Amino acid sequence: MKSQVFGRADELAVLTRALDRPSGIVLVRGEAGIGKSALLEQLMDLASDRGRTVLYGQAHPLHTGLAYAPIVEAIRPYVPAPTSVDGLSTLLASPGRRVVGVDTALGRTRMFEAVAQLVDRLAPAVFVVDDLHWADRGTIELVHYLARAVPVLGAYRPGEANPALEQAAVTARRAGAEVDLGPLADEAVAELATQLLGRRPEPDFLHDVTQRAEGVPLFVTALVRGGVHEGTAVPMIVRDVVLDRLRRLDERERRLVEVVAVAGEAATGSVLRHLSCERDVLRGLIVNGLVVERPVGRAMAYRVAHPLYAEVAYAELTIGERRELHAAVLGAIERESPGDVLALAPHYREAGDAADSAKARAVLAEAGWRALAMRAGEEAIRYLDAAADTAEPQQQAELLDGIGRAHMALGELDAAADAWERGMAVAHRHELAKSLVNLRFRLAMLESERQDSTRANDSLLAKVREVSLDSPDLAIQTFVYVIRRGSAAEARDLSTALEKSAGAGNPAAVRAVSHFAQAIRAIVDREFGPALGHCEQAVAHARRCADESPFHAQYFQLILSALYTSNGDLEPAIECAQNIVRTGSLVELPSLACFEHYALSLIRYVAGDVGTALRAAADGIEVAEASGLPRPIARIRALRALLLAEQGDLGAAKVALAEAKAAYRSPEESLVDLVSLAGTAVALYAGEPAAPDPPDESQIFSDPCTTMLRLMYTGLAALANADPASAVACAAALRSFRFPARLMITIADRLDGLRTNDAGLLADAARGFGSMGAELFAAHTWLEHAEVTGSAADVPRLLDVFERAGAASWANRARQFARVSGVRVRPARHDGPLTGRETDVVRLLGEGLSNADIATRLFLSGRTVETHLSNSYAKLGLTTRVALARWATENLS
Numbered sequence: 001m002k003s004q005v006f007g008r009a010d011e012l013a014v015l016t017r018a019l020d021r022p023s024g025i026v027l028v029r030g031e032a033g034i035g036k037s038a039l040l041e042q043l044m045d046l047a048s049d050r051g052r053t054v055l056y057g058q059a060h061p062l063h064t065g066l067a068y069a070p071i072v073e074a075i076r077p078y079v080p081a082p083t084s085v086d087g088l089s090t091l092l093a094s095p096g097r098r099v100v101g102v103d104t105a106l107g108r109t110r111m112f113e114a115v116a117q118l119v120d121r122l123a124p125a126v127f128v129v130d131d132l133h134w135a136d137r138g139t140i141e142l143v144h145y146l147a148r149a150v151p152v153l154g155a156y157r158p159g160e161a162n163p164a165l166e167q168a169a170v171t172a173r174r175a176g177a178e179v180d181l182g183p184l185a186d187e188a189v190a191e192l193a194t195q196l197l198g199r200r201p202e203p204d205f206l207h208d209v210t211q212r213a214e215g216v217p218l219f220v221t222a223l224v225r226g227g228v229h230e231g232t233a234v235p236m237i238v239r240d241v242v243l244d245r246l247r248r249l250d251e252r253e254r255r256l257v258e259v260v261a262v263a264g265e266a267a268t269g270s271v272l273r274h275l276s277c278e279r280d281v282l283r284g285l286i287v288n289g290l291v292v293e294r295p296v297g298r299a300m301a302y303r304v305a306h307p308l309y310a311e312v313a314y315a316e317l318t319i320g321e322r323r324e325l326h327a328a329v330l331g332a333i334e335r336e337s338p339g340d341v342l343a344l345a346p347h348y349r350e351a352g353d354a355a356d357s358a359k360a361r362a363v364l365a366e367a368g369w370r371a372l373a374m375r376a377g378e379e380a381i382r383y384l385d386a387a388a389d390t391a392e393p394q395q396q397a398e399l400l401d402g403i404g405r406a407h408m409a410l411g412e413l414d415a416a417a418d419a420w421e422r423g424m425a426v427a428h429r430h431e432l433a434k435s436l437v438n439l440r441f442r443l444a445m446l447e448s449e450r451q452d453s454t455r456a457n458d459s460l461l462a463k464v465r466e467v468s469l470d471s472p473d474l475a476i477q478t479f480v481y482v483i484r485r486g487s488a489a490e491a492r493d494l495s496t497a498l499e500k501s502a503g504a505g506n507p508a509a510v511r512a513v514s515h516f517a518q519a520i521r522a523i524v525d526r527e528f529g530p531a532l533g534h535c536e537q538a539v540a541h542a543r544r545c546a547d548e549s550p551f552h553a554q555y556f557q558l559i560l561s562a563l564y565t566s567n568g569d570l571e572p573a574i575e576c577a578q579n580i581v582r583t584g585s586l587v588e589l590p591s592l593a594c595f596e597h598y599a600l601s602l603i604r605y606v607a608g609d610v611g612t613a614l615r616a617a618a619d620g621i622e623v624a625e626a627s628g629l630p631r632p633i634a635r636i637r638a639l640r641a642l643l644l645a646e647q648g649d650l651g652a653a654k655v656a657l658a659e660a661k662a663a664y665r666s667p668e669e670s671l672v673d674l675v676s677l678a679g680t681a682v683a684l685y686a687g688e689p690a691a692p693d694p695p696d697e698s699q700i701f702s703d704p705c706t707t708m709l710r711l712m713y714t715g716l717a718a719l720a721n722a723d724p725a726s727a728v729a730c731a732a733a734l735r736s737f738r739f740p741a742r743l744m745i746t747i748a749d750r751l752d753g754l755r756t757n758d759a760g761l762l763a764d765a766a767r768g769f770g771s772m773g774a775e776l777f778a779a780h781t782w783l784e785h786a787e788v789t790g791s792a793a794d795v796p797r798l799l800d801v802f803e804r805a806g807a808a809s810w811a812n813r814a815r816q817f818a819r820v821s822g823v824r825v826r827p828a829r830h831d832g833p834l835t836g837r838e839t840d841v842v843r844l845l846g847e848g849l850s851n852a853d854i855a856t857r858l859f860l861s862g863r864t865v866e867t868h869l870s871n872s873y874a875k876l877g878l879t880t881r882v883a884l885a886r887w888a889t890e891n892l893s
Contacts, residue, residue, distance in 0.1 A: 005035065005042045006195070007188025011179045015043050018151050018177075019050070019126060025147035027132075027172045028155040030181030033218025036155035037130055039181070041292070043153060044128055053122040056294065058303065059134035060264045061311065067138050067374045070129050072342055073265045075118055077297025088114045092342075108138075108583070112145045119150050132156035136376055137164040144168060183215025192217060196224045221289070242312040245290075252281045253290075258317060260291055260302055261310040262325040266333055266343050269300040274332035319352075327354035341367050349386050357390045365391070365399060372406055373550055380406040393430040397423045397439070404442060408590060411627060413450055417443060438474055445477055449591045449629065475513045476552060479520070480589060483702050484668040488524045491701055495521035509549040512541035516556050519563075523701040526737040532567065535560045554580050555592075558599050562705040568743035568772030570607045577603055581616075591631040594620035598636050602705060605643060606743075608776030610806040614643050634663035634671055641678040645685045648808025649833045651874035653682045670703035677710040680717050685809045686877050690717035700737075708734070708744050715751040727755050743772060750781050759788045776805045783814055792821035799825055808833050809877055815890050833875040839892065841868040845881070846888025 005012065011028075018026040028036045044054045055078075057070030072091050079088050091111060119125050127146050129135065133156040141164065143152055156165060172178040184192065189210050193201045201209070201224070213219035222245055246254060256277055260267045263275075272282070282302070285291040292305050304310035314322070330347035337343060345367035348360040368383030381403055388399040400423030407416035420442045427436040475498060482491050498517035501510045516538035522531035539560055542553035557576040564573035577600035597620030604613035617640045624632035638660035644653035657678050664671055683690035700707040715730035734748035746768035753761035762785040769778035779801040786792055795818045802811040818825045834842065837858075844854045855865045869884070878884050 005038050006191040007184040008035065008039055008181070011039060011181065012042070014179050015039070015153065016046065018153065019043065019047055019052070021151055023147060023149050023151060025144065025152040025154065025168075025172060025177060027169055027178045028153070028181060029158055029169065029178055030155070031216070032157055033216045034181045034183070035217040036181060038217065040128055040130055040153060040155055044126075044294075047126045051124065053125040054128060055119065055122070055125060056128045056130075056296065058130040058265065059132060059139070061134055067136050067371060067376045067379065068142065069265065069342060070132075070135055070139050071115065071142055073296075073301075074127065074129070075115060077299060078118060078122060088118065091115070112142055115142060116146055116149055119146060123150070125150055127152045129154045132165055133162070135162075135165070136379075137162065138374065138376075140164045140168055184217060184220070185215070186210050189213065189215060189220055192220050193224050196221060225289070242309050243316070246309075246313060246316075249290075252278060253285055256281050256285060257290060257304060257309070257313050258321075259325060259329070261304050261313040262317075262322065263329045264310075264346070265301075265303075266329060266347070267302045268296075268336075269302070270336050271329065271332040272302065274335055275328055322350060323352045323354040326351040330355060341370065345383060349383065361387050361390050361395075365395070368399070368402060368406075372402055372409075373546070375409055375550070377406045377409040380409075393426055394432060394435070397426045397430075397432055397435040400426065401435075401439060401442065408446070411590065413446060413590065417446055420446070441474060441477070445481070445589070448481070449589060449631075476516070476549075476555065477589065479513070479517065480555070480592075483520070484670070488701065492521050492524050495524075508541045508545035509552060512538045512545065512549070512552050512556065515541060516552075516559070519559065520701050523563075523704060526700075528563070528567065528737060528741045532560075532563050535563055551589075554583060554596070558595060561599050561603060562703065563741075565603050565606055565705045566708055566741040566743055568741075568746070568768075568774065570603065570773045573603045574600070574607065581619075590627055591629050593627040593629065594623040594632045594636050597623060598632075598639055601636075601639055601643070602709075605646070606705070606709075606777070607773055608779075608801070608805050610643055610646050610776070614640070614647075614806075617643060630664045631668070631671065634660045635674060637663060638671070638674045638678045642681050645678070645681045646809065647806050647833060648685065648812065648877060649875050650682060650686050650877050651871060653678075653685075654874075657682055668702070670706060673703060673706045673710045677706060677713055680710070680713040684713065684717045684720060687879070689721050690714075708741075708747065712747045712751070715747075716754075719751070719754050724755050727751050731755075742768070743774065746772070747777075750777075750784075753781075753788075754784055757788050759785055762788060775801060776807060776810075779805075779807075780810060783810065783817070787817060790821070792818050792823040795821070795823055796825050808875075812876065812887065812891075819890060834872055838868045838872050838875075841865055842872050842884060842888045843892040845869070846885045846892060848885075 015026060015028070018024060028039060030036045044056065047054050055074040057072075057074035059070045068091055075088070076092060079092060088111070119127065127143070127150055129139070129143055129152070132140065132143075132154045140162075143154060146152055156169070169178060190201070190206055193206055193209055209220060209223045213223055222242060225245060246257065249257065259272070259275055259277060263271060282291065286293050290305050290309065292303050294301055294303075304313065317325070326347040330344055330351060333340060333343050333347070341363060344363050348355055348363045351360065364383045364387035368380050368385075368387060371377075371380035371383060384399045384402045384406065388396050388403070391399055400419050404416040404419035404423065407413070407419060420439050424436060424439045424443070426432070427439060479494060482494050495517040498514045499521075501514040504511075506514070515534045519531045519534035519538060522528075522534060535556065538556045539553060542549065542556050546553055557580055561573045561576035564570070564576065577596060580596035581600055583596075597616050601613045601616035601620060604610075604616055617636055620632075620636040621640065624636045627633075637656050641653045641656035641660060644650070644656060657675070660675055660678065680690045711730045711734050715727040718724070718726035718730065731748040731751040734744045734751075737744060746765050749761055749765040749768065752758065753765055762781055766778050766781035766785060769775075769781060779798045782794060783798050786794060786798075795814050799811055799814045799818075802808075802814060815825055840858060841854055841860075844857060849857065851862055851865045851869070854860070855862050858865075860868075873879060873884060876884070876887060878887060
């Protein structure tokens with residue numbers, strides 16, 4: 001009794017070819033009722049006929065935001081008893097065991113790989129997910145992950161897709177892997193009507209259906225099966241068409257449609273049997289096309305034929321009827337799968353007072369904490385809020401704390417503050433001292449995050465001294481504050497207070513924070529080896545408790561990446577930063593928005609890839625500006641100023657630096673270091689004197705990598721300004737750490753080699769940079785070595801390095817040295833810092849033309865020529881017309 005698909009020959013051909021490929025994703029896009037699900041069903045039948053295992057999942061409006069629900073539906077029939085180590089326990093809850101989150105990159109990768117391995121065991125297979133517009137971000141990312149190894153078919157409605165799906169759809173569209181379903185042609189409508197009726201329809205009737213359905217298969221089906229005749233008032237919206245069909249059902253049929261609509265993905269054969277659904281009634285609905293039956297492993301699953309039928313059937317129920325049905329469904333689920341939070345939580349949420357309040361509270365709270373760990377903020381709020389309605393005071397305060405954190409994750413700072421204030425009221429009313437102190441700390445931290453003022457930070461300092469360090473979540477936030485604002489003595493004291501918690505008898509989250517604290521103390525004491533070791537242990541422990549404390553692994557990896565960078569271990573440093581970028585923003589503290597992009601950009605720069613570093617910074621700027629918070633905006637714009645200076649775009653670098661200085665109001669030490677680093681670099685490359693601004697290396701624990709680079713640039717600027725004493729001080733500061741961190745020592749060697757004109761020391765430093773993968777810094781130092789020795793033989797190779805890195809200032813310096821030394825090098829590439837029109841103007845200036853002649857030649861005004869020349873001076877770091885003409889002769893001839 002399966003319906004055929006008409007008028008979709010071209011689309012079927014595309015999708016059939018997708019089945020024949022070993023992997024890849026194809027999306028079917030179309031409005032509600034256009035035939036996406038029918039098309040997928042025909043493809044699934046075809047895949048089954050070809051011997052493929054079909055894994056089918058469907059997102060559902062009742063479960064909007066429920067993390068990975070369609071994936072769970074697809075794989076559950078093939079994983080009857082997941083273990084705690086097979087990677088699938090993060091998706092499938094076992095009875096009596098808490099569901100585990102998958103927030104960290106490692107945990108999520110393991111879960112993704114476990115699903116991929118399951119699909120591989122079922123090969124040849126095809127993965128199908130319908131109604132992706134209701135799916136959460138994690139489902140969409142996992143679907144993309146699976147598409148690397150198996151054909152994946154998905155369907156969604158345009159205009160209802162979330163940002164993650166929209167991005168995926170754009171990618172698929174560009175690759176020609178999206179099928180866009182439009183209305184059926186009149187011939188296809190006639191064929192569909194014939195199939196539905198079992199005979200050729202009367203011409204007048206067919207004309208009426210064709211005109212009124214407008215090529216939408218759902219409308220055609222509803223109108224034909226509803227027996228609409230010419231002259232009958234046809235509803236203008238799908239709801240009325242569906243209701244017209246539903247009203248033709250008898251009481252038992254209508255009730256069963258409502259049950260299946262309410263049950264959603266839980267509508268399996270066993271659940272329906274527990275609900276006393278009559279088999280003959282179910283069969284009649286299947287035959288008449290209102291309910292779809294599909295085998296899922298050894299079980300049978302049922303759904304209303306189209307989501308719109310389910311939506312309308314559900315909407316027509318009274319609130320009391322809905323609650324009673326949800327209560328009945330959850331009772332059936334509990335008899336089949338007790339403890340299945342994914343299946344139970346939506347029904348407990350909707351059952352209201354029709355369900356046992358204690359059970360509802362426990363399941364809803366568990367679903368909410370799971371959602372919070374998985375960064376499904378809206379879902380977490382829905383479930384935690386529902387649980388808080390009937391919770392005891394202590395649990396209610398904890399749930400309101402979680403609701404506030406979920407709002408923070410969504411960037412809803414006012415709502416977060418409101419939740420925490422409500423939690424404080426509960427704690428105060430019931431004399432819950434510990435909860436009261438902790439919630440006050442949350443609010444003070446939020447105020448400091450949002451306002452970044454001296455008053456807000458002073459208020460937070462008082463709360464830091466009161467907060468309990470027993471909670472690893474709060475302990476790490478106090479540490480973040482001390483790292484930002486505190487002294488080395490305060491950091492050491494806090495580290496000592498947490499040291500006792502590193503023992504094996506403590507929970508993983510507590511041990512993670514303790515090891516991190518010891519890492520910070522080792523940095524304060526300038527002991528690099530212990531610092532690196534403790535930080536690695538902190539990350540390892542944090543990954544084991546990612547479901548409880550997802551923020552820890554992210555933040556600790558940021559510090560670990562900085563330590564790796566300081567030691568010249570650039571590959572693991574990049575890997576750490578990339579892990580955090582893939583995981584997402586560190587949303588526990590909004591001012592850390594974009595920090596992962598900042599860290600990755602800075603490491604990419606140290607590795608010598610300025611272009612990639614700028615792209616990472618651009619991603620960070622987008623995130624920072626979306627947050628609207630001063631700290632992330634200042635941080636990422638200051639870094640961009642440094643990168644633009646390296647590229648030789650000094651005009652833009654000065655603008656970015658001014659924006660960074662204007663952004664922050666109460667600067668922390670790491671921002672002071674970064675802004676000073678960028679300002680020194682801009683002045684150095686512009687040939688301007690840099691203000692003497694020696695860093696306070698005692699604060700290196702706040703941002704080790706930035707402090708290291710600030711010492712390097714301060715030393716270089718001091719040498720350029722004939723201030724060898726300051727250069728000596730910078731080199732001595734770099735050597736003073738008992739790390740010994742290789743990159744820091746190599747930078748010190750470079751500064752000492754330049755100060756003393758020691759070619760041997762410069763060569764050792766250049767080789768040291770090269771061995772670490774810091775190719776750009778190595779090229780810098782080799783050019784400085786060439787200038788000391790007077791040998792330009794290696795300049796062409798260095799020029800290649802500078803141009804690949806996008807380091808225009810150094811490329812210009814190499815060309816100038818080559819010209820003075822009589823070494824011929826190829827002209828500059830034309831994709832440098834100048835625009836096309838600026839290049840034209842500068843080339844004519846190099847040919848000896850005056851401004852007036854240039855204006856005449858290029859049909860420009862004199863004022864426009866002056867503007868282009870002014871921009872070119874700034875971008876190239878030149879100050880005279882003679883120097884610009886020489887640059888044009890060397891680079892544009």
